[in-house]
Amino acid sequence: MTAASAPATPRPAAARRGAGTAVLGSGRLLRLELRHNAMLWLLPVAFALFWYNGYREIMALPPMWNLRAMTLQNRLLLDLVVPVTGAAAWMGSREGRRSITDLVAGTARPRWSRQLATWAATTAWAELGCLACVAVVYIITARQASWGGPLWWPAVVSAAGVPALTAIGFAAGAWFPGRFVTPLVTVVAFFGLAFSTQAASGDHSYWQISPLTAGAFDVGAGSEVATFYRYLPDLSIAQVMFSAGLTVALLGALALPVARRRWLAAVIIAAGLGAAGTAVTLAGTGRLDPHGMIVIPALHDAASDQPVSYTPRCSQTMILVCVHPAYASFLPAVTAAVGPELTEFAGLPGAPARISQVAEIYRQESGNGITITAHLASPSEFILPDLLPGQPGATSDQFTANLEETLGLQLARDVILGGGDRAAAPGPSQAQLAVIAGSVRFPASVEPRDLAPLYGQLLPQPGSPADLAGRRFAALSPAARHVWLAQHLTALRAGRISLAQLP
């Protein structure tokens, strides 16, 4: 230690501390905090958790923006909550753990300002991690998706949730700076967040405010949600408002012990809690709209209800099959599944020249139940199955089976039984049932009990003479069946064809 070797820098007579100096000082402090932040070291853990839990599942989904963006919102924060809240709690408890409270208490910078710098650095790294995860998913999806662009609201909700998580962890660490606060707050935050997704019940549930909830509880990331119609930001806005309000309230609470700023802290806390409470209340006014999204009347923009214009993608089959361009990658699977029917019925009376995919209609039932129906105005409209290959629990076989049960039977019914109001018509004849059964081919994975509601209505009873006749008819090639139907369809519809007359 030297007294003379390094002469002291003379203190300026009146140190002027303008706003620029304060900002520069805060910037240097933030830089120091960024370099020595636990979140920086936990980023690899966060990425690993996201890769293991979220990324693999998201990337297994069909490359559709709505599916991946909404699933991302549902997964990302849950994957990040442990490292993010833990790092924030660790940083919040740092002064207490390191017994440095006396040293920093005697410095001029207010405690709140000091804590904000630490919190901001933690949040910056956590936010970087969050946005990196979003970027990876979105960049890959942009290369794979056949239609549309990024849905930003799910990403915004996740990004807004990160400061709330760090605020929770940091506040807990600052208030209870023990060695156990970090694991404790991490566990509580994880289970709290996970529980929030399970507690929702119906479209009026306040629990929809959870930043993990993307859309209606029982639909979530449905393939048709936000495809034919725009992504409604109503619930996302409420969720962002909730996260921001919670963050502000917690940061305000950190300033509460400072006597001079107590009134200001109280105002900030009240503003934050007000915003969060308003957001929860708004979420409770939600209702499921027919297109599968949550509408919050106070936040809703009616202009968002207009359908999105698009140019459909059509097959090169005898009956054109046209789907929404977002489903373009499934068009080959659709035409392969109902290819025989398309060949067999093409050009016959009642057969459409083109069938086009239309949107499903969603309706909230009691509890979490939601019914999904379709209003098919003409034989030229159809819907795709709810579950696409790649979605959890869905396989290609199931997709094909569902297509036969819907589109295949729809085509056969419209051609064999004829259009018009069939409610007043007598039930189908055994020969008609046999021809329908012979025309529609269900995959081996479809079990008889799945088709039971159709027996007598559109399909013959198994083992009945009509069933046997249907098997005979099915043995013909699609072209042969087409030729027979072209000659006998009028008589078949009129009920003048018996089972014995079937080929």
Next chain:
Amino acid sequence: MNVEITDLTRRFGRNQAVDGVSLQAGPGVFGLLGPNGAGKTTLLRMMATVIPPTTGHLRLLGRDPGAYGPRREVRRRLGYLPQNLGYYPGFTVAEFVEYFALLKEMPAARVPAAVATAVERVDLGGRAKAKLRTLSGGMLRRVGIAQAIVNEPELLLLDEPTAGLDPEQRVNFRALLRDLGQRATVVVSTHLVEDVGAACSQVALMDQGKIVFDATPDELTARGTEQGTGDAPLERGYTAVLAAARS
């Protein structure tokens, strides 16, 4: 006077840590001696504006630290080394000192030069980029001194500053104290009476929360000429004063 203390008390529950202390100190090095539990650290914490007094008046650098604005001004001109120095092991020496320079709201443009100067003055210039976790106890103590002096304080409060320093470093430190005491008020709380003798122009002795002696080191030495125990004259003065206070 940079330090004006009148009837200052501090109570922790039933424990009266500081009991009616009155002191005045201007520029120079002020030694605060006393046995364990005498109230030295509590008095220093009040002077460092870390804890408020229970009763009494405290004026530092001509300001009342009880009010927010003056307290903040005092803190900008204050250097404080607590008895137990906490630190962030991942910080380097320079970063730790810079951190406190920024917390003391030094103009950001002046910080790098001030940090370099402070680190040099405690002979750690060669270890400026070393992580604190790699330093010895004595080096850490010097880092603590560097953060205390980085803002060229007008009031410097040092609680057991030489604990852990080797003899050579203690000699150098006393020289540093004398230099700092030419412009600022330096209050040094210590058990080591030789530090007081070598560096202080004024010394107070605390016992059971009270000031029992307040004069120059020479006068303390004089108290030990007829009675008191110890190897050095100051030690004999110290024990004599304590014995008289307790009798």
